[in-house]
Amino acid sequence: MKTILILGGTTEARQLAGKLVTRAAVTLSLAGRTESPVAQGVPVRSGGFGGADGLAAYLTDRSIGLLIDATHPYAARISANAAQAARITGVPILALRRPGWEPVQGDRWIEVDTVGAAVQALGDTPRRVFLALGRQEVAAFEAASQHRYLIRSVDPIEPKLAVPDADYLLARGPFREPDERALLSERRIEIVVSKNSGGAATYGKIAAARALGIEVIMVRRPALPEVPSAKTVEALAAMVDHFVEPAAERGV
Ligand code: NAP
Numbered sequence: 001m002k003t004i005l006i007l008g009g010t011t012e013a014r015q016l017a018g019k020l021v022t023r024a025a026v027t028l029s030l031a032g033r034t035e036s037p038v039a040q041g042v043p044v045r046s047g048g049f050g051g052a053d054g055l056a057a058y059l060t061d062r063s064i065g066l067l068i069d070a071t072h073p074y075a076a077r078i079s080a081n082a083a084q085a086a087r088i089t090g091v092p093i094l095a096l097r098r099p100g101w102e103p104v105q106g107d108r109w110i111e112v113d114t115v116g117a118a119v120q121a122l123g124d125t126p127r128r129v130f131l132a133l134g135r136q137e138v139a140a141f142e143a144a145s146q147h148r149y150l151i152r153s154v155d156p157i158e159p160k161l162a163v164p165d166a167d168y169l170l171a172r173g174p175f176r177e178p179d180e181r182a183l184l185s186e187r188r189i190e191i192v193v194s195k196n197s198g199g200a201a202t203y204g205k206i207a208a209a210r211a212l213g214i215e216v217i218m219v220r221r222p223a224l225p226e227v228p229s230a231k232t233v234e235a236l237a238a239m240v241d242h243f244v245e246p247a248a249e250r251g252v
Pocket of ligand 1: 008009031048049050052055070074079
């Protein structure tokens with residue numbers, strides 16, 4: 001089996017790489033944005049490829065046998081590039097598509113399509129807002145400087161937001177519901193802005209908001225290309241087995 005290239009930047013990508021490394025040669029690709037990525041335990045390459053054409057050239061140059069898109073559901077550009085590079089080169093592609101969260105009874109979600117719409121949805125009246133967003137997204141909230149912000153991110157927000165009242169927390173999940181409830185209560189948060197990331201690691205704030213009766217502005221997911229996919233690391237690893245094992249070993 002030729003090398004498997006996993007496009008990562010998520011916990012699941014790391015878990016998948018750890019599972020597959022015993023069965024095939026694996027390279028994990030990171031965008032190179034996070035300053036101290038968690039140790040991966042597999043060979044890692046870092047930085048953009050230069051669009052779909054650059055990724056296609058990489059797949060060909062390195063004789064990649066299988067491309068796996070295990071990027072974050074909001075990383076729409078790299079997912080589109082991956083699908084296109086697979087089309088150009090004929091390299092098979094699989095995707096890990098973690099399902100989004102669904103609202104349950106007691107949730108007070110306001111669903112919007114973009115971060116800009118989330119800013120609008122906060123309204124004119126000053127509120128205490130918890131932003132659980134990446135550093136690329138929070139800048140949009142400068143347009144609503146009447147609110148008081150608590151901003152939690154993996155990497156420091158630099159430059160700081162040009163608003164009179166913003167507090168910054170640096171933390172990497174997973175975040176447990178009781179801790180999230182304590183945080184929202186202590187900071188007297190009135191509304192949470194979140195992406196619909198899915199998975200358990202960052203669900204704590206959603207469950208905490210529900211328990212406290214706090215509204216959540218939920219930014220909907222972007223559209224992603226249709227490629228063969230699985231919802232979990234285990235299911236995707238099982239799909240990969242069909243590429244890794246010679247047909248004879250499977251008794252086919
Ligand atoms: P994006 O907008 O889809 O991609 C922007 C560019 O970054 C891509 O065109 C590509 O550059 C490069 N890139 C992205 N992921 C890459 C990877 N795994 N390996 C190599 N290059 C990559 O992505 P994003 O939203 O900025 O996310 C960047 C990374 O952070 C991804 O790995 C993603 O899984 C992770 N992440 C994102 C979020 C989120 O909310 N967006 C949350 C958690 C983790 P070239 O075109 O030059 O190849």
